[in-house]
Amino acid sequence: MGRPARVTVVVASRDRRHDLERSLPRHEGPVILLDNGSTDGSAAAVRRRFPRVEVVELGRNLGAPARNLGVRLAGTPYVAFADDDSWWAAGALERAADVLDAHPRLAVLAGRVLVGPQERSDPVCADMAASPLGREPDLPGPSVLGFLACGAVVRREAYLAAGGFDGVVFFFGEEERLALDLAAAGWGLAYVEDVVAHHHPSPSRDPRGRQVLAARNAVLTAVLRRPWPVVARTASAAARGGPAGRRGLWEAVPRLPAALAGRRRLPPQVEAARRSLEAPGGGHGSAGQAAAETVNE
Incomplete structure:
Protein backbone atom coordinates (compact mmCIF):
# COMPACT_ATOMS: atom_id res chain seq x y z
CA MET A 1 0.00 0.00 0.00
CA GLY A 2 1.44 3.36 -1.06
CA ARG A 3 2.18 6.29 1.18
CA PRO A 4 -0.82 8.61 1.69
CA ALA A 5 -0.73 11.80 -0.35
CA ARG A 6 0.63 14.82 1.51
CA VAL A 7 -0.07 17.47 -1.12
CA THR A 8 -3.27 18.38 -2.99
CA VAL A 9 -3.04 20.47 -6.15
CA VAL A 10 -5.65 23.25 -6.25
CA VAL A 11 -6.39 24.87 -9.61
CA ALA A 12 -8.70 27.86 -10.14
CA SER A 13 -9.80 28.41 -13.73
CA ARG A 14 -12.25 30.31 -15.90
CA ASP A 15 -12.86 29.69 -19.61
CA ARG A 16 -9.52 27.95 -20.15
CA ARG A 17 -10.68 24.52 -21.27
CA HIS A 18 -7.82 23.96 -23.73
CA ASP A 19 -5.19 25.01 -21.19
CA LEU A 20 -6.66 22.60 -18.65
CA GLU A 21 -6.56 19.75 -21.15
CA ARG A 22 -2.82 20.34 -21.48
CA SER A 23 -1.95 20.90 -17.82
CA LEU A 24 -4.19 18.55 -15.80
CA PRO A 25 -2.58 15.28 -17.03
CA ARG A 26 0.77 16.49 -15.67
CA HIS A 27 -0.33 16.86 -12.04
CA GLU A 28 0.65 14.25 -9.47
CA GLY A 29 -1.56 13.35 -6.51
CA PRO A 30 -5.09 14.57 -5.79
CA VAL A 31 -6.33 17.56 -7.81
CA ILE A 32 -9.22 19.93 -7.06
CA LEU A 33 -10.42 22.22 -9.85
CA LEU A 34 -12.41 25.31 -8.89
CA ASP A 35 -14.35 26.48 -11.92
CA ASN A 36 -14.98 30.24 -11.72
CA GLY A 37 -18.18 30.34 -13.76
CA SER A 38 -16.77 29.12 -17.08
CA THR A 39 -18.99 29.26 -20.16
CA ASP A 40 -16.76 27.16 -22.44
CA GLY A 41 -17.74 23.74 -21.10
CA SER A 42 -14.60 23.40 -18.99
CA ALA A 43 -16.22 21.59 -16.07
CA ALA A 44 -17.99 18.97 -18.18
CA ALA A 45 -14.89 18.38 -20.30
CA VAL A 46 -12.70 17.85 -17.26
CA ARG A 47 -15.18 15.47 -15.65
CA ARG A 48 -15.29 13.46 -18.86
CA ARG A 49 -11.57 13.34 -19.62
CA PHE A 50 -10.07 13.45 -16.12
CA PRO A 51 -12.39 11.61 -13.73
CA ARG A 52 -9.81 11.61 -10.93
CA VAL A 53 -10.01 15.43 -10.73
CA GLU A 54 -12.53 16.76 -8.21
CA VAL A 55 -14.45 19.52 -10.01
CA VAL A 56 -16.24 22.23 -8.04
CA GLU A 57 -18.44 24.54 -10.12
CA LEU A 58 -18.78 27.90 -8.39
CA GLY A 59 -21.32 29.35 -10.82
CA ARG A 60 -19.62 32.76 -10.86
CA ASN A 61 -16.17 34.28 -10.89
CA LEU A 62 -14.77 34.44 -7.36
CA GLY A 63 -11.26 35.32 -8.52
CA ALA A 64 -8.28 34.19 -6.45
CA PRO A 65 -10.44 33.54 -3.34
CA ALA A 66 -11.88 30.53 -5.16
CA ARG A 67 -8.70 28.77 -4.06
CA ASN A 68 -9.81 29.13 -0.44
CA LEU A 69 -12.58 26.61 -0.99
CA GLY A 70 -10.12 24.21 -2.60
CA VAL A 71 -7.81 24.48 0.40
CA ARG A 72 -10.70 23.82 2.78
CA LEU A 73 -11.71 20.75 0.76
CA ALA A 74 -8.18 19.37 0.61
CA GLY A 75 -7.60 16.32 2.79
CA THR A 76 -3.83 16.77 2.94
CA PRO A 77 -1.64 18.89 5.22
CA TYR A 78 -0.15 20.79 2.27
CA VAL A 79 -1.65 22.40 -0.83
CA ALA A 80 0.14 23.29 -4.06
CA PHE A 81 -1.41 25.96 -6.24
CA ALA A 82 -1.38 25.75 -10.01
CA ASP A 83 -2.86 27.90 -12.73
CA ASP A 84 -4.69 26.33 -15.63
CA ASP A 85 -1.55 26.92 -17.70
CA SER A 86 0.98 25.62 -15.16
CA TRP A 87 2.02 22.34 -13.53
CA TRP A 88 4.58 20.97 -11.10
CA ALA A 89 7.67 19.08 -12.22
CA ALA A 90 7.79 15.34 -11.60
CA GLY A 91 8.69 14.68 -7.98
CA ALA A 92 8.46 18.36 -6.99
CA LEU A 93 5.53 17.93 -4.64
CA GLU A 94 7.12 15.01 -2.78
CA ARG A 95 10.20 17.17 -2.31
CA ALA A 96 8.05 20.08 -1.13
CA ALA A 97 6.25 17.87 1.40
CA ASP A 98 9.57 16.62 2.76
CA VAL A 99 10.77 20.22 3.20
CA LEU A 100 7.55 21.28 4.92
CA ASP A 101 7.66 18.23 7.19
CA ALA A 102 11.18 19.16 8.23
CA HIS A 103 10.44 22.86 8.85
CA PRO A 104 7.29 23.22 10.98
CA ARG A 105 7.30 27.05 10.95
CA LEU A 106 7.31 27.17 7.16
CA ALA A 107 3.90 28.30 5.85
CA VAL A 108 4.79 29.01 2.21
CA LEU A 109 7.37 27.23 0.12
CA ALA A 110 8.03 29.41 -2.92
CA GLY A 111 9.45 27.25 -5.69
CA ARG A 112 11.33 28.07 -8.87
CA VAL A 113 9.07 28.76 -11.86
CA LEU A 114 10.30 27.90 -15.35
CA VAL A 115 8.48 29.84 -18.07
CA GLY A 116 7.54 28.61 -21.53
CA PRO A 117 9.09 25.91 -23.73
CA GLN A 118 12.47 27.60 -23.26
CA GLU A 119 12.15 26.94 -19.51
CA ARG A 120 13.70 30.26 -18.55
CA SER A 121 13.57 31.04 -14.87
CA ASP A 122 10.95 33.67 -14.02
CA PRO A 123 12.80 36.90 -13.08
CA VAL A 124 10.96 36.94 -9.76
CA CYS A 125 12.85 33.80 -8.76
CA ALA A 126 16.20 35.58 -8.99
CA ASP A 127 14.81 38.31 -6.71
CA MET A 128 13.67 35.74 -4.18
CA ALA A 129 17.00 33.89 -4.29
CA ALA A 130 18.81 37.16 -3.55
CA SER A 131 16.33 38.31 -0.91
CA PRO A 132 17.84 40.94 1.42
CA LEU A 133 15.86 39.38 4.27
CA GLY A 134 18.50 36.68 4.55
CA ARG A 135 17.95 33.13 5.69
CA GLU A 136 16.54 32.25 9.10
CA PRO A 137 18.04 29.19 10.79
CA ASP A 138 14.76 27.28 10.98
CA LEU A 139 13.81 27.86 7.32
CA PRO A 140 15.03 25.95 4.23
CA GLY A 141 15.95 28.93 2.04
CA PRO A 142 16.00 32.72 1.75
CA SER A 143 13.13 34.45 3.54
CA VAL A 144 10.59 36.18 1.29
CA ASP A 181 -0.35 38.41 7.20
CA LEU A 182 1.45 35.08 7.51
CA ALA A 183 4.66 36.85 8.51
CA ALA A 184 2.72 38.97 10.99
CA ALA A 185 1.41 35.76 12.58
CA GLY A 186 4.95 34.44 13.00
CA TRP A 187 5.01 32.01 10.10
CA GLY A 188 7.98 31.70 7.76
CA LEU A 189 8.04 32.00 3.97
CA ALA A 190 11.07 30.80 2.04
CA TYR A 191 12.33 30.28 -1.50
CA VAL A 192 13.40 26.71 -2.27
CA GLU A 193 15.07 26.52 -5.66
CA ASP A 194 14.94 22.77 -6.18
CA VAL A 195 11.13 22.64 -6.03
CA VAL A 196 10.16 23.43 -9.62
CA ALA A 197 6.95 24.43 -11.39
CA HIS A 198 6.42 24.92 -15.13
CA HIS A 199 4.37 27.83 -16.44
CA HIS A 200 3.38 28.14 -20.10
CA PRO A 201 1.38 31.38 -20.18
CA SER A 202 -1.91 31.10 -22.01
CA PRO A 203 -2.19 33.08 -25.27
CA SER A 204 -5.55 34.35 -24.04
CA ARG A 205 -3.95 36.54 -21.36
CA ASP A 206 -4.52 40.30 -21.61
CA PRO A 207 -1.26 42.15 -20.82
CA ARG A 208 -2.79 45.64 -20.65
CA GLY A 209 -5.66 44.44 -18.49
CA ARG A 210 -3.11 42.98 -16.11
CA GLN A 211 -1.24 46.26 -15.93
CA VAL A 212 -4.47 47.90 -14.80
CA LEU A 213 -5.00 45.20 -12.18
CA ALA A 214 -1.41 45.56 -11.01
CA ALA A 215 -1.88 49.28 -10.33
CA ARG A 216 -5.29 48.79 -8.72
CA ASN A 217 -4.17 45.99 -6.45
CA ALA A 218 -0.94 47.66 -5.38
CA VAL A 219 -3.04 50.54 -4.05
CA LEU A 220 -5.57 48.23 -2.38
CA THR A 221 -2.88 46.11 -0.73
CA ALA A 222 -1.22 49.24 0.61
CA VAL A 223 -4.54 50.45 2.04
CA LEU A 224 -5.13 47.06 3.65
CA ARG A 225 -1.79 46.80 5.46
CA ARG A 226 0.70 49.66 4.96
CA PRO A 227 1.18 53.07 6.64
CA TRP A 228 -0.62 56.02 5.07
CA PRO A 229 2.56 57.58 3.59
CA VAL A 230 3.14 54.32 1.71
CA VAL A 231 -0.48 54.39 0.50
CA ALA A 232 0.05 57.93 -0.77
CA ARG A 233 3.27 56.99 -2.60
CA THR A 234 1.62 53.96 -4.15
CA ALA A 235 -1.37 55.97 -5.37
CA SER A 236 0.95 58.66 -6.73
CA ALA A 237 2.98 56.05 -8.61
CA ALA A 238 -0.23 54.71 -10.16
CA ALA A 239 -1.30 58.21 -11.20
CA ARG A 240 2.05 58.70 -12.92
CA GLY A 241 1.90 55.25 -14.51
CA GLY A 242 0.28 56.23 -17.77
CA PRO A 243 -3.22 55.22 -18.91
CA ALA A 244 -3.06 51.76 -17.30
CA GLY A 245 -1.92 53.17 -13.96
CA ARG A 246 -4.57 55.86 -13.93
CA ARG A 247 -7.24 53.36 -14.89
CA GLY A 248 -6.08 51.07 -12.09
CA LEU A 249 -6.28 53.92 -9.58
CA TRP A 250 -9.80 54.75 -10.76
CA GLU A 251 -10.86 51.10 -10.46
CA ALA A 252 -9.51 50.96 -6.92
CA VAL A 253 -11.98 53.63 -5.77
CA PRO A 254 -15.13 51.46 -5.48
CA ARG A 255 -13.14 48.85 -3.55
CA LEU A 256 -11.76 51.32 -1.01
CA PRO A 257 -14.61 50.93 1.55
CA ALA A 258 -13.94 47.19 1.77
CA ALA A 259 -10.18 47.78 1.94
CA LEU A 260 -10.63 50.31 4.75
CA ALA A 261 -12.94 47.94 6.63
CA GLY A 262 -10.24 45.27 6.45
CA ARG A 263 -7.32 47.60 7.20
CA ARG A 264 -4.86 46.34 9.81
CA ARG A 265 -1.37 47.69 10.38
CA LEU A 266 1.52 45.25 10.29
CA PRO A 267 3.72 44.59 13.32
CA PRO A 268 6.74 46.92 13.28
CA GLN A 269 9.19 44.14 12.44
CA VAL A 270 7.17 43.01 9.41
CA GLU A 271 6.73 46.58 8.16
CA ALA A 272 10.49 47.10 8.57
CA ALA A 273 11.18 43.94 6.57
CA ARG A 274 8.79 45.07 3.86
CA ARG A 275 10.46 48.48 3.71
CA SER A 276 13.87 46.84 3.32
CA LEU A 277 12.60 45.27 0.10
CA GLU A 278 11.76 48.73 -1.26
CA ALA A 279 15.23 50.12 -0.59
CA PRO A 280 17.76 50.50 -3.43
CA GLY A 281 19.07 47.03 -4.24
CA GLY A 282 16.06 45.41 -2.61
CA GLY A 283 14.74 43.99 -5.87
CA HIS A 284 11.13 44.46 -6.95
CA GLY A 285 9.79 45.03 -3.44
CA SER A 286 8.18 41.61 -3.04
CA ALA A 287 7.58 38.60 -5.19
CA GLY A 288 3.86 39.31 -5.25
CA GLN A 289 4.42 42.85 -6.41
CA ALA A 290 6.97 41.73 -8.95
CA ALA A 291 4.51 39.21 -10.32
CA ALA A 292 2.02 41.99 -10.78
CA GLU A 293 4.56 43.89 -12.88
CA THR A 294 5.01 41.14 -15.45
CA VAL A 295 2.67 39.88 -18.15
CA ASN A 296 3.80 36.28 -17.68
CA GLU A 297 2.37 35.69 -14.21
Missing part, protein backbone atom coordinates in the same frame (compact mmCIF):
# COMPACT_ATOMS: atom_id res chain seq x y z
CA LEU A 145 7.53 38.39 1.74
CA GLY A 146 5.79 37.38 -1.46
CA PHE A 147 5.48 34.52 -3.89
CA LEU A 148 4.05 33.45 -7.22
CA ALA A 149 0.85 31.54 -6.55
CA CYS A 150 1.47 29.07 -9.38
CA GLY A 151 4.84 28.26 -7.80
CA ALA A 152 3.80 27.97 -4.16
CA VAL A 153 3.05 25.10 -1.79
CA VAL A 154 1.32 26.16 1.43
CA ARG A 155 0.74 24.66 4.85
CA ARG A 156 -3.02 24.23 4.93
CA GLU A 157 -3.54 25.19 8.58
CA ALA A 158 -1.48 28.37 8.26
CA TYR A 159 -3.19 29.43 5.03
CA LEU A 160 -6.67 29.00 6.48
CA ALA A 161 -5.76 30.74 9.76
CA ALA A 162 -4.55 33.75 7.76
CA GLY A 163 -7.82 33.89 5.82
CA GLY A 164 -6.39 32.86 2.46
CA PHE A 165 -6.80 35.20 -0.50
CA ASP A 166 -9.34 37.99 -0.14
CA GLY A 167 -12.04 39.49 -2.30
CA VAL A 168 -10.74 43.06 -2.04
CA VAL A 169 -7.72 42.38 -4.23
CA PHE A 170 -9.72 39.61 -5.99
CA PHE A 171 -7.12 38.61 -8.59
CA PHE A 172 -3.57 39.40 -9.67
CA GLY A 173 -0.94 40.31 -7.12
CA GLU A 174 -3.14 38.65 -4.50
CA GLU A 175 -0.13 36.97 -2.90
CA GLU A 176 1.37 39.98 -1.09
CA ARG A 177 -1.36 40.64 1.46
CA LEU A 178 -1.44 36.96 2.41
CA ALA A 179 2.36 36.84 2.69
CA LEU A 180 2.37 39.87 4.98
Whole structure:
Protein backbone atom coordinates (compact mmCIF):
# COMPACT_ATOMS: atom_id res chain seq x y z
CA MET A 1 0.00 0.00 0.00
CA GLY A 2 1.44 3.36 -1.06
CA ARG A 3 2.18 6.29 1.18
CA PRO A 4 -0.82 8.61 1.69
CA ALA A 5 -0.73 11.80 -0.35
CA ARG A 6 0.63 14.82 1.51
CA VAL A 7 -0.07 17.47 -1.12
CA THR A 8 -3.27 18.38 -2.99
CA VAL A 9 -3.04 20.47 -6.15
CA VAL A 10 -5.65 23.25 -6.25
CA VAL A 11 -6.39 24.87 -9.61
CA ALA A 12 -8.70 27.86 -10.14
CA SER A 13 -9.80 28.41 -13.73
CA ARG A 14 -12.25 30.31 -15.90
CA ASP A 15 -12.86 29.69 -19.61
CA ARG A 16 -9.52 27.95 -20.15
CA ARG A 17 -10.68 24.52 -21.27
CA HIS A 18 -7.82 23.96 -23.73
CA ASP A 19 -5.19 25.01 -21.19
CA LEU A 20 -6.66 22.60 -18.65
CA GLU A 21 -6.56 19.75 -21.15
CA ARG A 22 -2.82 20.34 -21.48
CA SER A 23 -1.95 20.90 -17.82
CA LEU A 24 -4.19 18.55 -15.80
CA PRO A 25 -2.58 15.28 -17.03
CA ARG A 26 0.77 16.49 -15.67
CA HIS A 27 -0.33 16.86 -12.04
CA GLU A 28 0.65 14.25 -9.47
CA GLY A 29 -1.56 13.35 -6.51
CA PRO A 30 -5.09 14.57 -5.79
CA VAL A 31 -6.33 17.56 -7.81
CA ILE A 32 -9.22 19.93 -7.06
CA LEU A 33 -10.42 22.22 -9.85
CA LEU A 34 -12.41 25.31 -8.89
CA ASP A 35 -14.35 26.48 -11.92
CA ASN A 36 -14.98 30.24 -11.72
CA GLY A 37 -18.18 30.34 -13.76
CA SER A 38 -16.77 29.12 -17.08
CA THR A 39 -18.99 29.26 -20.16
CA ASP A 40 -16.76 27.16 -22.44
CA GLY A 41 -17.74 23.74 -21.10
CA SER A 42 -14.60 23.40 -18.99
CA ALA A 43 -16.22 21.59 -16.07
CA ALA A 44 -17.99 18.97 -18.18
CA ALA A 45 -14.89 18.38 -20.30
CA VAL A 46 -12.70 17.85 -17.26
CA ARG A 47 -15.18 15.47 -15.65
CA ARG A 48 -15.29 13.46 -18.86
CA ARG A 49 -11.57 13.34 -19.62
CA PHE A 50 -10.07 13.45 -16.12
CA PRO A 51 -12.39 11.61 -13.73
CA ARG A 52 -9.81 11.61 -10.93
CA VAL A 53 -10.01 15.43 -10.73
CA GLU A 54 -12.53 16.76 -8.21
CA VAL A 55 -14.45 19.52 -10.01
CA VAL A 56 -16.24 22.23 -8.04
CA GLU A 57 -18.44 24.54 -10.12
CA LEU A 58 -18.78 27.90 -8.39
CA GLY A 59 -21.32 29.35 -10.82
CA ARG A 60 -19.62 32.76 -10.86
CA ASN A 61 -16.17 34.28 -10.89
CA LEU A 62 -14.77 34.44 -7.36
CA GLY A 63 -11.26 35.32 -8.52
CA ALA A 64 -8.28 34.19 -6.45
CA PRO A 65 -10.44 33.54 -3.34
CA ALA A 66 -11.88 30.53 -5.16
CA ARG A 67 -8.70 28.77 -4.06
CA ASN A 68 -9.81 29.13 -0.44
CA LEU A 69 -12.58 26.61 -0.99
CA GLY A 70 -10.12 24.21 -2.60
CA VAL A 71 -7.81 24.48 0.40
CA ARG A 72 -10.70 23.82 2.78
CA LEU A 73 -11.71 20.75 0.76
CA ALA A 74 -8.18 19.37 0.61
CA GLY A 75 -7.60 16.32 2.79
CA THR A 76 -3.83 16.77 2.94
CA PRO A 77 -1.64 18.89 5.22
CA TYR A 78 -0.15 20.79 2.27
CA VAL A 79 -1.65 22.40 -0.83
CA ALA A 80 0.14 23.29 -4.06
CA PHE A 81 -1.41 25.96 -6.24
CA ALA A 82 -1.38 25.75 -10.01
CA ASP A 83 -2.86 27.90 -12.73
CA ASP A 84 -4.69 26.33 -15.63
CA ASP A 85 -1.55 26.92 -17.70
CA SER A 86 0.98 25.62 -15.16
CA TRP A 87 2.02 22.34 -13.53
CA TRP A 88 4.58 20.97 -11.10
CA ALA A 89 7.67 19.08 -12.22
CA ALA A 90 7.79 15.34 -11.60
CA GLY A 91 8.69 14.68 -7.98
CA ALA A 92 8.46 18.36 -6.99
CA LEU A 93 5.53 17.93 -4.64
CA GLU A 94 7.12 15.01 -2.78
CA ARG A 95 10.20 17.17 -2.31
CA ALA A 96 8.05 20.08 -1.13
CA ALA A 97 6.25 17.87 1.40
CA ASP A 98 9.57 16.62 2.76
CA VAL A 99 10.77 20.22 3.20
CA LEU A 100 7.55 21.28 4.92
CA ASP A 101 7.66 18.23 7.19
CA ALA A 102 11.18 19.16 8.23
CA HIS A 103 10.44 22.86 8.85
CA PRO A 104 7.29 23.22 10.98
CA ARG A 105 7.30 27.05 10.95
CA LEU A 106 7.31 27.17 7.16
CA ALA A 107 3.90 28.30 5.85
CA VAL A 108 4.79 29.01 2.21
CA LEU A 109 7.37 27.23 0.12
CA ALA A 110 8.03 29.41 -2.92
CA GLY A 111 9.45 27.25 -5.69
CA ARG A 112 11.33 28.07 -8.87
CA VAL A 113 9.07 28.76 -11.86
CA LEU A 114 10.30 27.90 -15.35
CA VAL A 115 8.48 29.84 -18.07
CA GLY A 116 7.54 28.61 -21.53
CA PRO A 117 9.09 25.91 -23.73
CA GLN A 118 12.47 27.60 -23.26
CA GLU A 119 12.15 26.94 -19.51
CA ARG A 120 13.70 30.26 -18.55
CA SER A 121 13.57 31.04 -14.87
CA ASP A 122 10.95 33.67 -14.02
CA PRO A 123 12.80 36.90 -13.08
CA VAL A 124 10.96 36.94 -9.76
CA CYS A 125 12.85 33.80 -8.76
CA ALA A 126 16.20 35.58 -8.99
CA ASP A 127 14.81 38.31 -6.71
CA MET A 128 13.67 35.74 -4.18
CA ALA A 129 17.00 33.89 -4.29
CA ALA A 130 18.81 37.16 -3.55
CA SER A 131 16.33 38.31 -0.91
CA PRO A 132 17.84 40.94 1.42
CA LEU A 133 15.86 39.38 4.27
CA GLY A 134 18.50 36.68 4.55
CA ARG A 135 17.95 33.13 5.69
CA GLU A 136 16.54 32.25 9.10
CA PRO A 137 18.04 29.19 10.79
CA ASP A 138 14.76 27.28 10.98
CA LEU A 139 13.81 27.86 7.32
CA PRO A 140 15.03 25.95 4.23
CA GLY A 141 15.95 28.93 2.04
CA PRO A 142 16.00 32.72 1.75
CA SER A 143 13.13 34.45 3.54
CA VAL A 144 10.59 36.18 1.29
CA LEU A 145 7.53 38.39 1.74
CA GLY A 146 5.79 37.38 -1.46
CA PHE A 147 5.48 34.52 -3.89
CA LEU A 148 4.05 33.45 -7.22
CA ALA A 149 0.85 31.54 -6.55
CA CYS A 150 1.47 29.07 -9.38
CA GLY A 151 4.84 28.26 -7.80
CA ALA A 152 3.80 27.97 -4.16
CA VAL A 153 3.05 25.10 -1.79
CA VAL A 154 1.32 26.16 1.43
CA ARG A 155 0.74 24.66 4.85
CA ARG A 156 -3.02 24.23 4.93
CA GLU A 157 -3.54 25.19 8.58
CA ALA A 158 -1.48 28.37 8.26
CA TYR A 159 -3.19 29.43 5.03
CA LEU A 160 -6.67 29.00 6.48
CA ALA A 161 -5.76 30.74 9.76
CA ALA A 162 -4.55 33.75 7.76
CA GLY A 163 -7.82 33.89 5.82
CA GLY A 164 -6.39 32.86 2.46
CA PHE A 165 -6.80 35.20 -0.50
CA ASP A 166 -9.34 37.99 -0.14
CA GLY A 167 -12.04 39.49 -2.30
CA VAL A 168 -10.74 43.06 -2.04
CA VAL A 169 -7.72 42.38 -4.23
CA PHE A 170 -9.72 39.61 -5.99
CA PHE A 171 -7.12 38.61 -8.59
CA PHE A 172 -3.57 39.40 -9.67
CA GLY A 173 -0.94 40.31 -7.12
CA GLU A 174 -3.14 38.65 -4.50
CA GLU A 175 -0.13 36.97 -2.90
CA GLU A 176 1.37 39.98 -1.09
CA ARG A 177 -1.36 40.64 1.46
CA LEU A 178 -1.44 36.96 2.41
CA ALA A 179 2.36 36.84 2.69
CA LEU A 180 2.37 39.87 4.98
CA ASP A 181 -0.35 38.41 7.20
CA LEU A 182 1.45 35.08 7.51
CA ALA A 183 4.66 36.85 8.51
CA ALA A 184 2.72 38.97 10.99
CA ALA A 185 1.41 35.76 12.58
CA GLY A 186 4.95 34.44 13.00
CA TRP A 187 5.01 32.01 10.10
CA GLY A 188 7.98 31.70 7.76
CA LEU A 189 8.04 32.00 3.97
CA ALA A 190 11.07 30.80 2.04
CA TYR A 191 12.33 30.28 -1.50
CA VAL A 192 13.40 26.71 -2.27
CA GLU A 193 15.07 26.52 -5.66
CA ASP A 194 14.94 22.77 -6.18
CA VAL A 195 11.13 22.64 -6.03
CA VAL A 196 10.16 23.43 -9.62
CA ALA A 197 6.95 24.43 -11.39
CA HIS A 198 6.42 24.92 -15.13
CA HIS A 199 4.37 27.83 -16.44
CA HIS A 200 3.38 28.14 -20.10
CA PRO A 201 1.38 31.38 -20.18
CA SER A 202 -1.91 31.10 -22.01
CA PRO A 203 -2.19 33.08 -25.27
CA SER A 204 -5.55 34.35 -24.04
CA ARG A 205 -3.95 36.54 -21.36
CA ASP A 206 -4.52 40.30 -21.61
CA PRO A 207 -1.26 42.15 -20.82
CA ARG A 208 -2.79 45.64 -20.65
CA GLY A 209 -5.66 44.44 -18.49
CA ARG A 210 -3.11 42.98 -16.11
CA GLN A 211 -1.24 46.26 -15.93
CA VAL A 212 -4.47 47.90 -14.80
CA LEU A 213 -5.00 45.20 -12.18
CA ALA A 214 -1.41 45.56 -11.01
CA ALA A 215 -1.88 49.28 -10.33
CA ARG A 216 -5.29 48.79 -8.72
CA ASN A 217 -4.17 45.99 -6.45
CA ALA A 218 -0.94 47.66 -5.38
CA VAL A 219 -3.04 50.54 -4.05
CA LEU A 220 -5.57 48.23 -2.38
CA THR A 221 -2.88 46.11 -0.73
CA ALA A 222 -1.22 49.24 0.61
CA VAL A 223 -4.54 50.45 2.04
CA LEU A 224 -5.13 47.06 3.65
CA ARG A 225 -1.79 46.80 5.46
CA ARG A 226 0.70 49.66 4.96
CA PRO A 227 1.18 53.07 6.64
CA TRP A 228 -0.62 56.02 5.07
CA PRO A 229 2.56 57.58 3.59
CA VAL A 230 3.14 54.32 1.71
CA VAL A 231 -0.48 54.39 0.50
CA ALA A 232 0.05 57.93 -0.77
CA ARG A 233 3.27 56.99 -2.60
CA THR A 234 1.62 53.96 -4.15
CA ALA A 235 -1.37 55.97 -5.37
CA SER A 236 0.95 58.66 -6.73
CA ALA A 237 2.98 56.05 -8.61
CA ALA A 238 -0.23 54.71 -10.16
CA ALA A 239 -1.30 58.21 -11.20
CA ARG A 240 2.05 58.70 -12.92
CA GLY A 241 1.90 55.25 -14.51
CA GLY A 242 0.28 56.23 -17.77
CA PRO A 243 -3.22 55.22 -18.91
CA ALA A 244 -3.06 51.76 -17.30
CA GLY A 245 -1.92 53.17 -13.96
CA ARG A 246 -4.57 55.86 -13.93
CA ARG A 247 -7.24 53.36 -14.89
CA GLY A 248 -6.08 51.07 -12.09
CA LEU A 249 -6.28 53.92 -9.58
CA TRP A 250 -9.80 54.75 -10.76
CA GLU A 251 -10.86 51.10 -10.46
CA ALA A 252 -9.51 50.96 -6.92
CA VAL A 253 -11.98 53.63 -5.77
CA PRO A 254 -15.13 51.46 -5.48
CA ARG A 255 -13.14 48.85 -3.55
CA LEU A 256 -11.76 51.32 -1.01
CA PRO A 257 -14.61 50.93 1.55
CA ALA A 258 -13.94 47.19 1.77
CA ALA A 259 -10.18 47.78 1.94
CA LEU A 260 -10.63 50.31 4.75
CA ALA A 261 -12.94 47.94 6.63
CA GLY A 262 -10.24 45.27 6.45
CA ARG A 263 -7.32 47.60 7.20
CA ARG A 264 -4.86 46.34 9.81
CA ARG A 265 -1.37 47.69 10.38
CA LEU A 266 1.52 45.25 10.29
CA PRO A 267 3.72 44.59 13.32
CA PRO A 268 6.74 46.92 13.28
CA GLN A 269 9.19 44.14 12.44
CA VAL A 270 7.17 43.01 9.41
CA GLU A 271 6.73 46.58 8.16
CA ALA A 272 10.49 47.10 8.57
CA ALA A 273 11.18 43.94 6.57
CA ARG A 274 8.79 45.07 3.86
CA ARG A 275 10.46 48.48 3.71
CA SER A 276 13.87 46.84 3.32
CA LEU A 277 12.60 45.27 0.10
CA GLU A 278 11.76 48.73 -1.26
CA ALA A 279 15.23 50.12 -0.59
CA PRO A 280 17.76 50.50 -3.43
CA GLY A 281 19.07 47.03 -4.24
CA GLY A 282 16.06 45.41 -2.61
CA GLY A 283 14.74 43.99 -5.87
CA HIS A 284 11.13 44.46 -6.95
CA GLY A 285 9.79 45.03 -3.44
CA SER A 286 8.18 41.61 -3.04
CA ALA A 287 7.58 38.60 -5.19
CA GLY A 288 3.86 39.31 -5.25
CA GLN A 289 4.42 42.85 -6.41
CA ALA A 290 6.97 41.73 -8.95
CA ALA A 291 4.51 39.21 -10.32
CA ALA A 292 2.02 41.99 -10.78
CA GLU A 293 4.56 43.89 -12.88
CA THR A 294 5.01 41.14 -15.45
CA VAL A 295 2.67 39.88 -18.15
CA ASN A 296 3.80 36.28 -17.68
CA GLU A 297 2.37 35.69 -14.21
